[in-house]
Amino acid sequence: MGPRTTPATNPANSLSIDTNMKCSTEFWDPNGNIIILARGSVFCISEERLGQQSMLFSRLFMIPRWQDVADKLADRPVIHLPDSPCELHLLFRMVFDTSLSLMRHSGSSESSSSPKFSDIAAVVRLAAKYEMTTICNKALAKLTSFCSVTFLDWENLEDYVAQASFGFELRDAITLVSIARITGVSAMLPLAFYMCSQLGDEMTDGFVRDGHKEELSMDDRIMCVSGKELLAKASKVAHLRIFCGNDVKTGRLFSCCKQAHSEALRQTLSPFNAGAQDELTNALDPQLDRIKNLHDFCPTCYETIRERELEGRRKLWEELPSFFGLGQEDWPTDCRNL
Numbered sequence: 596m597g598p599r600t601t602p603a604t605n606p607a608n609s610l611s612i613d614t615n616m617k618c619s620t621e622f623w624d625p626n627g628n629i630i631i632l633a634r635g636s637v638f639c640i641s642e643e644r645l646g647q648q649s650m651l652f653s654r655l656f657m658i659p660r661w662q663d664v665a666d667k668l669a670d671r672p673v674i675h676l677p678d679s680p681c682e683l684h685l686l687f688r689m690v691f692d693t694s695l696s697l698m699r700h701s702g703s704s705e706s707s708s709s710p711k712f713s714d715i716a717a718v719v720r721l722a723a724k725y726e727m728t729t730i731c732n733k734a735l736a737k738l739t740s741f742c743s744v745t746f747l748d749w750e751n752l753e754d755y756v757a758q759a760s761f762g763f764e765l766r767d768a769i770t771l772v773s774i775a776r777i778t779g780v781s782a783m784l785p786l787a788f789y790m791c792s793q794l795g796d797e798m799t800d801g802f803v804r805d806g807h808k809e810e811l812s813m814d815d816r817i818m819c820v821s822g823k824e825l826l827a828k829a830s831k832v833a834h835l836r837i838f839c840g841n842d843v844k845t846g847r848l849f850s851c852c853k854q855a856h857s858e859a860l861r862q863t864l865s866p867f868n869a870g871a872q873d874e875l876t877n878a879l880d881p882q883l884d885r886i887k888n889l890h891d892f893c894p895t896c897y898e899t900i901r902e903r904e905l906e907g908r909r910k911l912w913e914e915l916p917s918f919f920g921l922g923q924e925d926w927p928t929d930c931r932n933l
């Protein structure tokens with residue numbers, strides 16, 4: 596739903612600020628010449644600045660005498676918006692380039708803490724909706740940077756999420772997919788889908804944030820469920836290769852450590868055999884710490900296992916987009932220094 600001025604067919608109303616309305620203290624410019632009214636919150640801002648930042652509002656303001664058909668409040672034309680007032684505060688901080696942290700909610704006492712993913716996502720969504728290219732790209736850069744890790748820099752999913760430059764929960768990956776769809780930045784999708792595939796029921800059911808349902812589209816849900824299964828199968832194959840106990844060059848079984856190979860293979864495949872595929876869909880994380888008998892291998896076999904484990908994960912990394920039906924473009928697969 597886009598912005599709405601009062602339709603020309605209806606007479607414009609002269610509104611007054613009543614007790615149900617809440618005037619923004621942060622965005623109430625005495626010299627402002629338009630009113631934004633969103634879910635009972637009132638903003639008084641400059642038409643010129645808003646038009647400079649937003650192609651959509653710029654087109655609106657170019658309509659001759661548009662003010663004449665708009666409702667009036669405090670002697671100014673009103674633009675009704677359907678958006679969350681909190682999210683508009685975040686957007687307007689970027690529109691008006693205020694000194695406050697860009698990504699904090701109005702009135703938050705946590706202005707010095709790192710921004711929340713949901714705040715950045717809200718700015719991207721609103722900026723895309725109102726065609727604010729510069730602002731959208733600025734906020735989006737934070738998310739694309741987060742999604743463009745290389746295999747060499749990847750340690751494990753938990754640490755990666757914890758080290759994000761903004762507060763991020765795994766389920767936020769659902770929103771990441773939606774942002775990638777809105778903005779057309781498909782480079783975010785492989786990692787976003789991978790993270791979604793680690794979720795439980797939320798992957799298919801979504802979740803509610805600030806009264807708004809965050810969920811994958813039906814197509815994306817199918818891609819994610821299907822990708823999760825393919826990833827689990829590929830992960831199983833990778834584990835079989837690690838602990839097969841064969842010399843790759845000769846194809847013969849190693850003469851040493853037969854028992855250790857067999858036991859390691861049993862340990863690593865038991866979650867699959869028990870049907871608990873979720874555990875091993877996290878296939879990009881190091882896998883050797885799952886094996887309890889690594890100390891039973893001789894140094895040569897241990898080194899072989901270590902190399903095969905790394906090679907197996909590198910291959911999964913390179914193939915990640917294909918599991919989710921995506922192309923390889925924009926996916927950082929650089930592993931040359933392995």
Ligand SMILES: [Zn+2]
Pocket residue numbers: 849851852892893894895896897
């Ligand atoms: Zn050995």
